[in-house]
Amino acid sequence: MIYVVLFFLIFSVLLYVLLAGADFGAGVLELFSSKENQAVTKKTLYRVMGPVWEANHIWIIITIVILWVAFPVFYNVLVVSLHIPITLMLLGITLRGVAFVFRHYDAFIDKSQIVYDWMFRVSSLVTPIFIGMVFGALLSSQIVTNQESHSFYELYIQGWFNIFSILIGCFFTALCTFLAAILLIGESEQEHRKVYVKKARIATIVVVILGFLCLLYGYLTKVEFVSVFLESKWTLAIVIISGILLFPLWQSIKKQRRIYSRLFAGLQVVCILSAAFIPVFPELIFTQTHTISLLENIAPESTISVLGTTLIIGGVVILPGLFHLLKSFKMIKILER
Amino acid sequence: MENLDAARLQMAFTLIFHIVFACVGMVMPFFMITSHYKWLKTRKKIYLTLTKSWQKGVAIFFVTGAVSGTALSFELGLLWPEFMKHAGPIIGMPFSLEGAAFFVEAIALGFYLYGWNKIPEKFHWITGVIVGISGVLSGILVVAANGWMNAPSGFDYVDGVFSNIDPVKAMLNKAWFTQALHMTLAAFASTGFAVAGIHAYQILRGRQMDVHQAAFKIAISFGAIAALLQPLSGDLSAKDIAERQPVKLAAMEAHYDTEKGAPLYIGGIVNNETQEVKYKVEIPKALSFLAFGDFDAEVKGLNDFPEDERPNVAIVHYAFQVMVSLGGIMAMASIVFFLAYFKKQSWWQKNWFWWGFTLLAPVGYMALEAGWIVTEVGRQPWIIHGIMRTKDAVTPVPGIVVSFYMYVALYVLLTVAVAWLMNRQIKALNQSQLMA
Numbered sequence: 001m002i003y004v005v006l007f008f009l010i011f012s013v014l015l016y017v018l019l020a021g022a023d024f025g026a027g028v029l030e031l032f033s034s035k036e037n038q039a040v041t042k043k044t045l046y047r048v049m050g051p052v053w054e055a056n057h058i059w060i061i062i063t064i065v066i067l068w069v070a071f072p073v074f075y076n077v078l079v080v081s082l083h084i085p086i087t088l089m090l091l092g093i094t095l096r097g098v099a100f101v102f103r104h105y106d107a108f109i110d111k112s113q114i115v116y117d118w119m120f121r122v123s124s125l126v127t128p129i130f131i132g133m134v135f136g137a138l139l140s141s142q143i144v145t146n147q148e149s150h151s152f153y154e155l156y157i158q159g160w161f162n163i164f165s166i167l168i169g170c171f172f173t174a175l176c177t178f179l180a181a182i183l184l185i186g187e188s189e190q191e192h193r194k195v196y197v198k199k200a201r202i203a204t205i206v207v208v209i210l211g212f213l214c215l216l217y218g219y220l221t222k223v224e225f226v227s228v229f230l231e232s233k234w235t236l237a238i239v240i241i242s243g244i245l246l247f248p249l250w251q252s253i254k255k256q257r258r259i260y261s262r263l264f265a266g267l268q269v270v271c272i273l274s275a276a277f278i279p280v281f282p283e284l285i286f287t288q289t290h291t292i293s294l295l296e297n298i299a300p301e302s303t304i305s306v307l308g309t310t311l312i313i314g315g316v317v318i319l320p321g322l323f324h325l326l327k328s329f330k331m332i333k334i335l336e337r
Numbered sequence: 338m339e340n341l342d343a344a345r346l347q348m349a350f351t352l353i354f355h356i357v358f359a360c361v362g363m364v365m366p367f368f369m370i371t372s373h374y375k376w377l378k379t380r381k382k383i384y385l386t387l388t389k390s391w392q393k394g395v396a397i398f399f400v401t402g403a404v405s406g407t408a409l410s411f412e413l414g415l416l417w418p419e420f421m422k423h424a425g426p427i428i429g430m431p432f433s434l435e436g437a438a439f440f441v442e443a444i445a446l447g448f449y450l451y452g453w454n455k456i457p458e459k460f461h462w463i464t465g466v467i468v469g470i471s472g473v474l475s476g477i478l479v480v481a482a483n484g485w486m487n488a489p490s491g492f493d494y495v496d497g498v499f500s501n502i503d504p505v506k507a508m509l510n511k512a513w514f515t516q517a518l519h520m521t522l523a524a525f526a527s528t529g530f531a532v533a534g535i536h537a538y539q540i541l542r543g544r545q546m547d548v549h550q551a552a553f554k555i556a557i558s559f560g561a562i563a564a565l566l567q568p569l570s571g572d573l574s575a576k577d578i579a580e581r582q583p584v585k586l587a588a589m590e591a592h593y594d595t596e597k598g599a600p601l602y603i604g605g606i607v608n609n610e611t612q613e614v615k616y617k618v619e620i621p622k623a624l625s626f627l628a629f630g631d632f633d634a635e636v637k638g639l640n641d642f643p644e645d646e647r648p649n650v651a652i653v654h655y656a657f658q659v660m661v662s663l664g665g666i667m668a669m670a671s672i673v674f675f676l677a678y679f680k681k682q683s684w685w686q687k688n689w690f691w692w693g694f695t696l697l698a699p700v701g702y703m704a705l706e707a708g709w710i711v712t713e714v715g716r717q718p719w720i721i722h723g724i725m726r727t728k729d730a731v732t733p734v735p736g737i738v739v740s741f742y743m744y745v746a747l748y749v750l751l752t753v754a755v756a757w758l759m760n761r762q763i764k765a766l767n768q769s770q771l772m773a
Contacts, residue, residue: 050451054403055443058436064410065436069429072422079414079421083734086415090408091747097404098751105393106758107765147733156734299426299502306430306504314437321444 001308002070002298008311009066016059018179018269021172023053025180027096027124028173029199030117040192041184042117046104048187053100055322057093069307073297077285078134081143085130085160092127095119125173132172136165139225139276141286164214164223171210175269178203182265186258193256200253200261204246211272225286232279242271341731343738344416349713350741353706354748355409358402358755360705363476364528364559365395366469371555373462383548389453390766391552394759395468396450401755403443405748416737420720420730423499427492428482430504435478442471476524477517484512487712488581489721511581515574516712522563522570523708526667527701529560534698535763541691544767554678557694560701561671567664572627579628582722583637584646585715588653590624591617592638599624599636604658607651612640614654648717656710663704670697 026049030041049056067075079086096119103116137143137160144150144159159165181200185193218226229235249264277284283291298304338346369391376384410432414421445467452461485491491507492499533556536549578586587593590602593612601624605617625634639647670693677684684690720727 052447054400055440055447057403057407058440058443061407061410061439062436064414065429065432068414068421068425069433070426072425075414075425076418076422079411079418080732080734083415083732086411087740087743090411091743094404094408094747094751097400098754101397101400102754102758105396107393107761152735299429300500302502303426303429303504307433310430310433310437314433314440318437318440318444321441325444325447 001301001305002295004308004311005066005070005304008315009063009070012059012063012066014270014273016056016063017175017273018266019052019056020059021128021176021269022179022183023049023056024096024124024128024173025176025178025203026184027121028128028177029180029184029196031121031125033195037192037195038117040188040195042103044184044188044192048183049100050104052326054097055325057097060093066307066311070299070304071294072299074285074292074294077143077145077292078138081145081156081159082134082137084156085133085137089127089130089134092123092130096123096127099123128173128176129166129169132169133160133165135172136160136168137162138285139168139223139280140164141224141288143285143287144289145287145292146289164218164221167210167214167217171207171214174203174206174210175272178207179265179269182253182261185253185256185261197253197256201250204249204253225280228279229276234278235275238271238275238278242268242275245271338738338741340735340737341728343741344731345727347737347741347744348412348416350748351405351409351412351744352709352713354752355402355405356705356709357702358398358405359476360524360528360702361398361531362395362402363469363472364524365391365398365532366465366472367525367559368532368552368555369395370462370465370469371559372551373465375551377458377462383551386766386769387548387552390762392450393762396446397755397758399442399446401751403439405751406439416732417720417727417730418732420725423725424485424721427499427502427504427507428485430508431478431481431485434508435475435482438471438474438478442468442475445471473521473524476521480517480520481508481510481513483712484516485510486720487516487716487722488512489724494724512577515570515577519567519570519574519708522567523701523705525563526560526567526664527705529556529558529563530667530670530694530701531698532556533560534695535759537691537694538698539763539767541688541695548766553694557674560667561674564664564667564671564701568668571661571664575627576629579636582715584639584642585648585653585712586628587637587639587642588648588650588715589657589711590636591650591654592624592636593640594638595635595641596638597625597635598622598633599628601627605654607654609650646718648715653711653715656707656714660704660707660711663700663707667697667701667704670694 026041026045030038030045033041064075067078099116099120103113103120106112106116140159140162142159142162142165144154147155178200181196181203185196185200188196215226215230217223219230245264245267249261249268252260252264280286280291282294282296284294285292299307369388372384372391373388375381376388445464448456448464449461449468452464456464485507488511489507490510491503491505493501533553536553536556539549540546540553575586578589590599591605591607591614592599592602598621600622601620602614603618603620605614607614622632624636626632628634628636639650673684673690673693677690716722718726718728720730
């Protein structure tokens with residue numbers, strides 16, 4: 001059953017990154033657009049994301065529930081050491097969610113839209129940075145878990161507020177923007193597609209550069225995770241695959257093939273996450289002194305089996321519904337071709 | 338401020354807000370689908386207008402409830418990591434089921450909100466029904482998890498170690514049913530009265546009588562039935578608490594000494610030092626009867642429990658009085674409504690009738706919050722009754738007071754914004770009716 005639970009954990013994280021990531025990224029795109037394009041993006045976003053964004057964001061709740069139920073000790077480190085960035089991330093998620101609804105459901109369209117728009121755009125940028133920083137913090141070997149004889153700064157700040165984590169935060173945000181641009185190519189009207197094609201290309205380049213910078217910085221400052229990463233055969237294989245996959249991605253973007261570009265973009269994200277986590281799994285937290293395994297001190301078997309069963313039942317109920325929702329509102333066109 | 342106090346305040350504060358958002362998001366869909374059903378049946382335009390107006394309300398509240406709920410799911414761990422470390426594996430089941438129910442709700446809501454003229458009419462309506470049912474299920478499941486904190490079960494606890502964990506037994510703890518029933522009825526009663534009150538006020542101001550009258554009738558029907566059933570469910574809860582958490586019952590009643598044939602105290606001012614309750618109304622033997630169904634039964638007093646295992650008596654007692662008296666007022670108002678509906682049609686024209694319901698708009702939520710204060714403060718000093726103290730569960734991260742103030746600012750802002758938006762929705766509804 002632990003494998004079922006692990007599967008759903010990985011599945012939820014992946015879907016959160018893909019779906020909510022694209023959702024955050026769309027806000028970032030809107031932020032970095034000309035005035036005219038901002039209005040277009042806003043309209044497209046409402047049409048595309050409106051019916052599904054709420055469902056997209058539930059993946060984080062599923063992730064968190066799985067973590068606390070099945071991996072309580074691991075979760076404990078997360079919520080204590082990373083209390084501050086998680087709180088800031090929540091603040092961002094909250095403001096962003098309400099801004100999205102306010103701007104589309106307000107009964108009158110007037111000046112208050114300006115406030116909602118800026119709230120939406122800025123929180124769309126800030127939230128994924130903090131999510132990325134949380135990922136970065138786990139891998140940065142800066143977290144201190146031993147409460148004694150450490151200052152507030154060492155215990156609760158430096159774990160996530162360090163250059164490596166910040167770089168990962170920026171990398172993650174760029175990745176979200178990249179996903180959003182590719183999603184929007186397929187969803188916008190013909191005359192606006194070029195804009196998103198251009199943005200998708202820029203985002204791809206930014207992702208690659210930031211990814212490289214993360215590794216370079218990690219290598220130069222001897223971040224343990226980066227050395228494991230660079231020495232692993234897995235990583236090498238995955239990086240090569242992902243490099244090769246960049247070409248068809250580039251082609252599909254150029255030819256505005258929406259299904260293929262989404263597919264290849266999704267694969268890039270899968271590659272990035274696997275390259276980062278497969279070499280180190282299950283040691284997912286690198287602290288200053290040691291690593292913490294996800295599989296250490298897991299919940300007792302009875303809990304795991306009940307959780308696994310619940311997840312399977314939930315999956316059977318939810319996934320077809322979700323798929324139907326995405327399909328009904330034309331998020332997925334695969335079936336129609 | 339101590340870290341523990343700040344953490345408790347933050348938790349209380351976020352819950353106080355979340356409960357309102359969640360209840361509206363849970364109950365409003367039922368009003369919405371009732372109106373939608375009437376539209377499909379009668380094809381009267383006002384029901385369509387009303388449905389569409391309410392669905393915007395549902396969307397706004399659902400999202401505010403969902404994001405504040407997301408924040409809460411993290412806060413449990415952020416503020417009470419020791420609690421979650423041990424309790425997580427035990428009460429994970431209702432939470433994971435709740436996640437599933439909530440997911441279903443979000444999917445159905447996606448269909449409902451964006452499905453007008455796109456999906457078949459009946460299926461569209463059914464998605465609305467699913468929104469309502471899965472919302473109520475989510476609520477029940479979360480309350481079941483809270484029930485476990487009051488009536489921990491499904492594990493052995495020896496020398497500080499939890500073993501033999503049975504998540505199903507933990508979910509079906511002794512408190513889950515009475516608490517879930519009481520909370521669900523409370524959600525319907527308070528939202529029913531709140532929504533009815535808002536429309537009553539519009540009627541008072543002579544605006545678009547038809548649509549507001551239709552709205553009022555739907556909302557108050559749900560609210561009134563729930564408010565009339567609530568005393569029965571309250572009685573079940575009282576009997577349950579008397580058996581399971583006698584110290585909480587004693588605090589609710591500010592009852593210090595164990596006695597047979599215990600009187601019921603109504604109101605009064607509690608002095609914890611002298612253990613006196615001044616200016617109270619005393620009904621002989623009533624507490625024994627209400628708690629055990631026997632006028633001479635023994636009711637345990639606070640002095641039977643060690644001092645460090647008692648909750649803050651004054652808060653629990655006052656909150657309980659507020660809850661019961663407001664609940665009583667609502668039950669009476671419900672009777673007035675049914676009288677007006679079936680017998681005294683002339684009341685519909687009377688201003689006092691509409692003023693009455695306008696003033697009652699916030700009362701349900703006040704009662705509901707008071708009720709949660711009773712159950713949460715009444716459980717203190719425990720986070721898991723009899724097993725783990727709240728002070729042992731709190732996070733080691735210092736300076737929680739900062740995050741407390743941040744949340745206060747955030748939620749006050751959200752509340753103001755949502756109230757303002759709702760006001761604009763009503764204005765728009767009135768304008769659209771004028772145009773028509």
